[in-house]
Amino acid sequence: MCSEATAWDRLRPRLGGAVRSGAPAASDWPGCAIPRGSLVCRAGDRAGRGVAVPENTTAEGRSGNLPPETRSFVGRRRELARLDELLDPARAGQGRLVTLVGTGGVGKTRLALNAARRASPRYPDGVWFVELSPLRAQGLVGFAVVEALRLADRSTSPVTEVLADWLADKKALIVLDSCEHVLPDCADLVRALLPAAPGLRFLATGREHLGHPSEVRVQIDPLPVGDEDGAAGPGGLPGDALDLFAQRAAEAYAGFVLDEDSAGPAAAVCRRLDGIPLAIELAAARLGELSLGELDERLGERLPSPLDLLATGTEEGPLRHRTLRTAIGWSHELCAPVERLLWARLSVFTGGFDLAAAEDVCSGGPLPAGRIAALLERLVEQSIVLRHRTDERRFQLLDSVRDFGGDWLRALGEERTLRLRHLDHYRSLARTGCTQWNTGRQLLWCERVIAEHDNLRTAMDCALAERDGPTALRTAADIGFLWRHCGYLRDAQHCLDQVLTADPAPGPDLVRALWARAAVALLQGDLDSAERWAAVCSAAAVEQGDPVAVVGAAYVTGGQLLLRGRLGEALVVLSAADLLPVRDDWLGSAQLQVRLALSMTHLLRGDLPGARAVADEVRAESGRRGERWAGAFAECFLAQIDLAEGDLAAAARNARTAVVAHSLLNSTLGVAHTLDILASAVVATGDGWRAARLLAIGQRIWERLGSAQMQSPDLMSARRACENLVQEKIGTEAYTRAYAEGLAMSYARGVAYAAEDLHGV
Structure with a gap:
């Protein structure tokens, strides 16, 4: 894959003199480093390196993401006893990498899950299940682990470094399931992480071992029909x-x-x-x-x-x-011909699918869309298709069954046709999501993007493999925009960088891709990259000639100036953006984000009336159209304005509203920023203990984001001021205890705690 600088160099000649010559060096702008030893970096000084904190917990309150057991587990008593011993974190020497090796269908995954559940009480930092079967390209195993751990990583550090940094002081177990098709990537990841994280252990499954020197290989044989002597059980x-x-x-x-x-x-x-x-x-x-x-x-x-x-x-x-x-x-032979055909065609899905997707992708010829629902039920009855373990409306295929269907699809000569139909379906889905993003369907689209992440990634891989530049650009622009707003920043960066190195043609798709790439860099706190991509985006928007696109580009240009603390320059850029009718699509969202950035600029400059006027305008527009993303940030900014004006009740009320709205959209950035404001409002009312807990909850989320306060010196200064005030109010010893209580809360519990109105404030 070409570097970002290469993408910059290829795009610059097309866009002419509007862009500075060459990719700017990092030294062109002053850095915004996090002060070492400051309270912002309390949890191991990792906030600036992309370290994140998982949010998931099991039903028993332990960290982890193990799926629930949906069917009874039979046998494997000796294997489970052996794994109990090997997975004991107190065990020295061998056992830090255990690989279950066996033929397909022998039950490796279910055995691994049961062993992991039994081991989970011994791993205070969680047992994490990573499904690798949906991966269709090399180099993505680290991404899959980041996603499984719920590390909402917004840094630009190598993914292995991010994982090593977070896992360094943790006692955790990671289950890598179905390694055989990405074996080299799995082996490289294990080699990198085991030395960096002494408390980490891996349990892997596959048809062959990883080849690590300390690996313990456990052969998984079929179930015995009788006991060892052939006698009755x-x-x-x-x-x-x-x-x-x-x-x-x-x-x-x-x-x-x-x-x-x-x-x-x-x-x-x-x-x-x-x-x-x-x-x-x-x-x-x-x-x-x-x-x-x-x-x-x-x-x-x-x-x-x-x-x-x-x-x-x-x-x-x-x-x-x-x-x-x-x-x-x-x-397969016992299936009716149309059932066999559906089975083969379903093999193109990864990570699950719903009925609508099956009807759109798999229908045609002897298989009309109207018959697919009944045929799916028949395949479910025969255990060929399974109900998804967490969503009854979705379906999935076991790896061996999907592989069999894929071979039949190739034998039928339909593989490329079906993969292109899969691409078309998810490209259309992403395009519709971008078209409707700035509407009342926004929350539904956020949920859909999360559910379809594996299929969207597969569609993106297909678009890149087809080497159809316009299709790949259009697909990456839409999917990249949605991934940016739903927490998949690394995936967005990965696909956008690939299409932007291919000398894409000017037009709306290029503008959307450039905007998404610059906006990703903003959330990652990578302000140098944000400035570079914003410059290209602005030039491309001017070349396109769409005035709304020009307004949208002002967000990424003004946003990076705002976060650098160059407030006067940010004010000029953002104030100059025309007030045009707000659209329903992605550009409408960009229009609202321009206004949000302008409100924040006014606020940080001390112009409270100006900040309130713009925030009220965004909140009203958000309410009219039913969108939530911009509206939640408007509530957050209004809370900050209320706090500055001394209206503590309004500040706490608006902040709690913003926390709930941000959490519904999985906007951890919004939750973290709002918690800082809520903590300031709470300590001003005299409740220093609660404020300390809120600061700790927010700190864990800032760590998840990979850049403290988005590298904004103004926001970091405000955070430190709040921390100092809380310590003065309740004393250092009490602050330390209350802060530890907040750190101990899960993400969900922390958000619920923040949303509580305990004092009617």
Whole structure:
């Protein structure tokens, strides 16, 4: 990938003299460093390096993101006992990297999740599950870990450095699931993080090990049909494989009972399937339409699939792999032709999908859109498609099942066609999101972008791989804008940098991409990059000739001046922006952000009436159109103005309103900024203990953002002044205790605490 400077150099000649010659060096502008040892950097002095604090907790209140158990777990007692020992953080030496190795469908993921749940009480900084199967390009494993840890990283440091910095003093367990297709990236990440974080352990799953010198490899075999001696298990019946078959058969067919008559045929089925859990579950799901005898007979035919031709050799691993693929192929053969076609076409989705996406992407030819809902239900009944573990409206495929469908899609000659249809669907979705962003549908779009993150990333990868410059630019511009507003700054930076190095043609798509890239840099606190991209964006907007685009560009130009503390220059740029009718699309949002920046500039210059007039205007416009993003910042600025004017009740009320609105939109930047203001209002009322807790809650979020107070010297100075006032009010010892209480709160608990009105203020 080309560097940012390369992108700058390629764009500068196209835009002429409006842009300074060459990419400015970092020394061209004064830095805004965070003072070492200041209270702003209390938590390990990491606020300026992209360190973040996870917000998720388990139902028991522990940190982590382990998904809930949705189906009963069968067997693996010896493996779990072994993993209990290996994953003990008190264990010295080996065990910091444990890899579960086995063929597809053998149950590595479910075993890893169960072992991780058992280990979680021993890891105070969390057990974190990282799904790698949705990744379709190299170099993204670090991104996936950042997202799983909920590190809302807004820095520009290398992702490995960000992870190492946060994990350095933590006792945490990271589960890397399905490493086989990104094995080198996983190995590189583990090699970098284990020395940097002594309290960190990894549990990985895959079809082969990572190759780390201290790695402990645990071979995961299929479930035993009987015990080691071939004797009956508890209750006089065979072992784990049959237990699994019995439970899944009862789910598929209410009349199924495992007794002396059914145990023999059921055990025969399990033996035919070599005890592979996924194969057993697929077979058991057929008992609603086949008897046990018919099931055994059909399996005995060993119906071939094209994938059988790929599984050669006589070693146990390949043969078991062939057993699984044959079992999947057998399930495939039992499907109706249109069910098989839908299965193949669904393989292009990553991370889940909803019915509307399936209808749009997968319909065509013998598969009309109107039939897809019923066919999906049929595939769910057969355990081929699963309900998403956290959202019943969404569906997903297990990796082995999706891979099988992908091979059939290639055999049908439809792979590229379906991938382009997938791209078109999500490109259209992103375009609609940008078009409707500045409306009452904004919150829904934020939720949609988060839910579809994996598919949006896959669509973006496809657009780049197709080497269709205009399509890639349009896709990156839309997706990059949405990712910027929904917390995926690194993803936005990654895709925008790639398209902006390709000498894109002038026009609205280029302006939108440049605006998003500059706006990303603002939130990252990378003010040098923000200035460079803002200059290119302004020139491109002028060249385009759209007056609203010119107004939108004023935000990124004036915003970086504001954050540098160059308030007079910022005021000139922002005041000169024309007051045009506010649009419903992304440019309308940019228009409101120009006004927000102007209100903040007035505020920091001490012009409280000017700041209030503009903030009131934005709040009113936000209320009229039902959007929340700009409105929440307007409430925040009004709270700051109220505080400056001495109206403490209004300041606390507006700040609490802003905290709730920002949290609904996942706007951690807005939450952090508002908490600083709320703390100042609360200490002014005399409640220093509560103010100290609020400062600590806010500090954890500022760390998540990667740049304290967005590197603004004015905002950092205000924060330090509040901290000093609180210490004077309650004393250093009390401040330290109250601050520690705030630091101990989870993100969700902290936001709820901030939103409480305890004193009617």
